[in-house]
Amino acid sequence: MELAQIVERLKKNEVVAYPTEAVFGLGCNPNSKSAVEKLLILKQRPVEKGLILVAHKLDLLLPFIDESRLKQSHWQLLTQQYDCPTTWVVPAKLSVPKFIIGQFDSVAVRLCTHPAVAQLCEQTGFALTSTSANLSGLPPCKTAQQVRSQFGEFFPVLDMTVGNAVNPSEIRDIFSRQIFRQG
Template sequence: MSEKNVVDAFNNGGIIAYPTEAVFGLGCDPDNEDALRRLLKLKQRPSEKGMILLAASYSQLLPYIDESKISQDMRCSMLSRWPDGITQLVPKNNNTSSLLSGRFDTIAVRVTSQPDVVSLCQKINKPIVSTSANLSGQEPAKTWQSLDPALTNKVDFILKGNTLGHTSPSKIIDVLTGKVIRS
C-alpha cells in the first residue's frame, strides 16, 4: 500500500475501500460533510440509517461520543470487548453529524486490529467512516478483487489488504442497555 496516497485521498475528501474484520468497507473522513454525502450517494444508503466509525484506539472516538452518559462500569465493559468484531452503540455528542449517526442519538463505533486500518487511523489520527463495500441491499465484498465495479470506478483509493477472516459482520451491542442489536 502506498501510505502517502491513501492519506492524501482521505485528507482530500476521498472515498476509500479497505479491509475490515469480515468484509471490505467504504469510508471517508467523518468530519467532511461533502465526503459523507458522497459516500451515502455512492452506496445508495439512506442517511437516516447512520454509519460506523472504525478506529485504532478508543481515544480516536472520543470527539464523537458523549462520555458523560457512559458510567465507569459501562466503559469498562465496552473497552473489554475490543478490538475486533464488535460494534458498539454509544451516546453521540452534540457536534456529531447526523450523516454519521442517522436518526439516532447514538453513534456506532468499533476499535479494530486490522493492520491496514490501524495504520491509516494512526497516520490520520482519527477514525474512518465504515460501511460495507456494496450497494445497499447487495452482498458485501470480502476481497478487494470482488468489489463491485460500480463502486471501484467511483472510489478514490483501494487499500488492497486482507480482512481478518471473520465469517460474519460485526456484532452490535448497545453500551447503555447491554442489548445485542445484531448477533
C-alpha cells in the same frame, strides 16, 4: 493501491475501500460533510440510518462520544477485546452532526485492531466511517478485486487482506446490551 495513496485520498475527503475484520469497508473522514455525502450516495444509504465509526484507539472516537453518560462498566465493555468484532451504540455528543448519527442521539463505534484500520487512522489522525463495501443488494466484498468489480477498476482500494472474522461486526447497545445485528 498503496497505503500512502489511500491516506492521501482520505485527507482529500474522498471515499475509499479498506479491509476490516471480516469484509472490506467503505470509509471516509467522518468530520467532512462532503465526504460522508459522497459515501451515502455511493452506497445508496439513507442518512437517517447513521454510520459506524472505527478507529484503532479510543482517543479518535472520543470526540463523538458523550463521555458524561458512561460509567466505568461501559468503558470496560467498549475497550474489551472480543472473539468477534463488536460495535457499540453509545450516546453521542450534541456536537456530532446528523450526517453521522442519522435519526439517532447515539453513535455506533468500534475499536478495530485490523492493521489496515490502525495504519489508516494513525496516518490520517482521524477515525473512519465504516459501512460494508457493496452495492445495494450485493454481498459485502471480501477481496480488493471484488470491490473493483462492484465499484470500478479505478476505485481507491487498499490492497490488503481482511481479517479472520466470519461475519461483519455485531452491533450492541452499551446500556441494555441489546443486539441490533448479530455478529
